[in-house]
Amino acid sequence: MAKPLRESRDPATRGGFASTYLAYLLARASHIVSEEFHLALKNWKLSVPFWRVLASLSDANGMSVSDLAAMTIMKQPRITKILDRMEADGLVARRADRHDRRRVFIDLTDKGRRRVAPALAAAKAHEASILGPLSESERATIKRALDLLIHYREDVAPKAAKAPRRGKAAPKVKA
Amino acid sequence: MAKPLRESRDPATRGGFASTYLAYLLARASHIVSEEFHLALKNWKLSVPFWRVLASLSDANGMSVSDLAAMTIMKQPRITKILDRMEADGLVARRADRHDRRRVFIDLTDKGRRRVAPALAAAKAHEASILGPLSESERATIKRALDLLIHYREDVAPKAAKAPRRGKAAPKVKA
DNA sequence: AAAATTTATATGAAAAAGAATTCTTTTATG
DNA sequence: CATAAAAGAATTCTTTTTCATATAAATTTT
Numbered sequence: 080m081a082k083p084l085r086e087s088r089d090p091a092t093r094g095g096f097a098s099t100y101l102a103y104l105l106a107r108a109s110h111i112v113s114e115e116f117h118l119a120l121k122n123w124k125l126s127v128p129f130w131r132v133l134a135s136l137s138d139a140n141g142m143s144v145s146d147l148a149a150m151t152i153m154k155q156p157r158i159t160k161i162l163d164r165m166e167a168d169g170l171v172a173r174r175a176d177r178h179d180r181r182r183v184f185i186d187l188t189d190k191g192r193r194r195v196a197p198a199l200a201a202a203k204a205h206e207a208s209i210l211g212p213l214s215e216s217e218r219a220t221i222k223r224a225l226d227l228l229i230h231y232r233e234d235v236a237p238k239a240a241k242a243p244r245r246g247k248a249a250p251k252v253k254a
Numbered sequence: 255m256a257k258p259l260r261e262s263r264d265p266a267t268r269g270g271f272a273s274t275y276l277a278y279l280l281a282r283a284s285h286i287v288s289e290e291f292h293l294a295l296k297n298w299k300l301s302v303p304f305w306r307v308l309a310s311l312s313d314a315n316g317m318s319v320s321d322l323a324a325m326t327i328m329k330q331p332r333i334t335k336i337l338d339r340m341e342a343d344g345l346v347a348r349r350a351d352r353h354d355r356r357r358v359f360i361d362l363t364d365k366g367r368r369r370v371a372p373a374l375a376a377a378k379a380h381e382a383s384i385l386g387p388l389s390e391s392e393r394a395t396i397k398r399a400l401d402l403l404i405h406y407r408e409d410v411a412p413k414a415a416k417a418p419r420r421g422k423a424a425p426k427v428k429a
Numbered sequence: 430a431a432a433a434t435t436t437a438t439a440t441g442a443a444a445a446a447g448a449a450t451t452c453t454t455t456t457a458t459g
Numbered sequence: 460c461a462t463a464a465a466a467g468a469a470t471t472c473t474t475t476t477t478c479a480t481a482t483a484a485a486t487t488t489t
Contacts, residue, residue: 154448156448156449157446161445
């Protein structure tokens with residue numbers, strides 16, 4: 080490792096901000112882990128957003144639009160439009176909620192189910208190819224780390240009374 | 255935990271695909287960690303892409319367009335256009351490489367530096383607010399996990415001869 | 430050294446995403 | 460109960476991204 084002349088190489092392992100900033104490392108890890116699979120999605124004629132929606136529905140069919148938004152980590156107007164396209168493609172179907180006519184449930188169609196099936200299998204295989212070579216302890220490390228990050232603010236509120244459950248926090252702000 | 259009737263709640267902690275699929279957990283962790291900060295970017299009149307570029311340049315000024323693309327995890331045509339806008343805003347400047355006239359280096363302008371400075375400080379503070387409450391061992395777990403994932407395929411190639419370094423693999427395919 | 434390739438960046442038309450807002454329907458309030 | 464406020468989804472208009480390809484310069488072949 081003599082001359083750092085050029086040879087830029089991997090940004091994440093080159094020292095500096097990029098190699099230590101948590102948000103950046105997470106974005107990079109996420110990208111690295113998903114990259115190959117996202118490319119493979121073309122095999123099943125699925126875009127990344129379509130895949131996310133179909134995979135989410137495979138897991139919990141009949142979600143409402145906003146639940147889907149939360150699950151897929153997208154804002155509502157975006158999935159609404161994604162759903163428009165998916166519906167046009169016959170991959171999902173909208174269904175009204177009889178008890179709350181504002182809500183719309185989204186169902187996987189048979190076509191959607193068939194389309195996503197091989198991708199789901201591939202996703203599992205891909206994950207196995209990443210985790211497989213690791214030791215059990217390494218896998219545990221990863222799981223614990225992600226758990227810590229995903230719940231990093233849920234266990235705040237020290238001893239305070241009961242803490243009635245924190246759902247969709249802070250409705251205090253006004254539009 | 256009696257009735258799983260409705261009450262959808264947090265998708266990531268509800269069992270099923272979403273709560274175990276690595277790629278999903280990573281995407282979610284990444285989103286959770288960056289979310290607040292991304293909202294705060296508005297304070298400095300920065301979009302997420304602008305922030306990424308400025309932060310990268312703060313770390314390594316004068317990168318080429320493609321290095322920036324790699325660093326910011328974006329495809330080349332996209333940063334080119336982001337750079338167009340940033341240049342128009344006077345945040346960065348393009349500079350030709352005298353030795354390879356195809357290349358273009360990107361420099362932070364004073365204006366860019368001034369604009370990103372408070373955001374960089376806020377980013378550090380935000381990260382501290384996440385990692386601070388954790389124990390040293392928890393922080394180590396996170397670091398190890400991200401390291402494992404980011405380098406998950408670099409230490410493959412068992413005993414095979416030297417393995418001349420694998421840069422941008424497989425140029426075997428033809429267009 | 431000409432021709433063929435490859436590499437680096439830019440461009441253009443089409444698709445997608447974003448922001449703010451609207452339309453309905455529910456839920457809360459006085 | 461009437462009205463105000465909130466919630467869920469859709470829409471409109473604008474900006475950004477994508478995808479494929481164009482340019483142009485360097486590198487490799489032959």
